[in-house]
Amino acid sequence: MRAVVCDAVGSDLRLVDDHPEPVAAGGATLTVTACGVCHSDLHVVDGDFPSPLPMVLGHEVTGVHDRLGPVMLYAPWGCRSCPQCADGLEQICPDATEAGLFADGGYAERMAVPDEAYLSPLDGLDPFVAAPLACGGLTAYRAVDHGLATLRDRAAGRGEAPRAMVIGAGGLGQYAIRYLRALTDAEVVAVDLDPAKQATALEIGAHAACGPDDDPGTADVVLDFIGADATLGLAATTVRRRGVVAIVGLFGGRIPFGLGAVPHEARFLSSFWGSRVQMDELLDLARREPAILQDVEVLGLADAQTAHQRLRAGDVRGRLVLDPNR
Ligand SMILES: [Zn+2]
C-alpha cells in the first residue's frame, strides 16, 4: 500500500508504494480517509521523541471501518491497567503507545488499530475538516475544559465578568478561542507576537487581541499554548486569585512556584491531549456548533514533505490534512 515513511531522525519523508499491509492482531483495520499534519509530527522527525523509526507518521486520523462506517481514531492507546487508564485517561498513561508517534499511523492508505473501542463514528461530520480535532482540537478542548468550572463559577458569582486569556493564537489557540466562545460567556483575550494571528483571533471571536508587550489585563483562566519562560511568566502575572493556568505548549519554559510567587490559590497545571470521552464530547460539539471547526487545506500523500516544510515555516492558514487517495 502507499504510505509516507519517516526513515530516520532528520531525514526527508519518503512516499512508498509497497509498504507492508498493516496487521491488526485482534483489533481493527482502518481505511484512512484523511490525516491531519500536526506539530508533533515535526518533533518525531527532529528526534525529540524516542519514536521507533522507520515509522509511518500521522495521529489525526479519520477513516472507514467495515462495521462502524466513517470514524475518527483515538490515537493515545494506554496500557489499560494503570490508575490513569482505569480513570479513562489513556493519554497520560505512562506506558501509552500513540499511533503515528510510537506506532505506524495514518499517513497511509490503511492502518491497524488495537481495538474498535478507539473508533468514534463521525455521524455526518466531514472527515477532512474533522481530522485535526483528533489531536489539535482535542488538546485545546481539554485545556479549555480545565478552566470551564472556574469561568462558570465566576459568571454565577460576582458582578465582574469572567475573563479567559489564550496565549499563542496558532492552530490550537484558535480552537481554544472558538470553544471558549461556544461554551462560556467569558470575555476572551488572545496574546500573540504575530499581528496576523492577532487579527485571526479577532475574526474568529476573541473580544481583544494584543502582543506580549501590551497589557492584556487579568484573567480567571489563562491557557498557554506556547510554554516558554516568557509566556508562563505572563500567565503567572496575569492570572487572578483562585484562577487557573493550564500549560499546553511544548516550548519547555519554567517559572518559580511558591506561596507569594503566584497569586493566592491560583492553580497551575499541565494539560496533555484529551481523554477518550472528551473526543466524543468534542465530536458532539462539532455537530452542534460547526463554528468551532477550522478551515483545512487538503494535500496528497506525495506532498507530505512539503506540508512539513510549510508547517515549520508557519506558512499555513487553518490546518493541513493529507488525503491518501490523492
Ligand atoms: Zn495505562
Ligand SMILES: [Zn+2]
Ligand atoms: Zn498532535
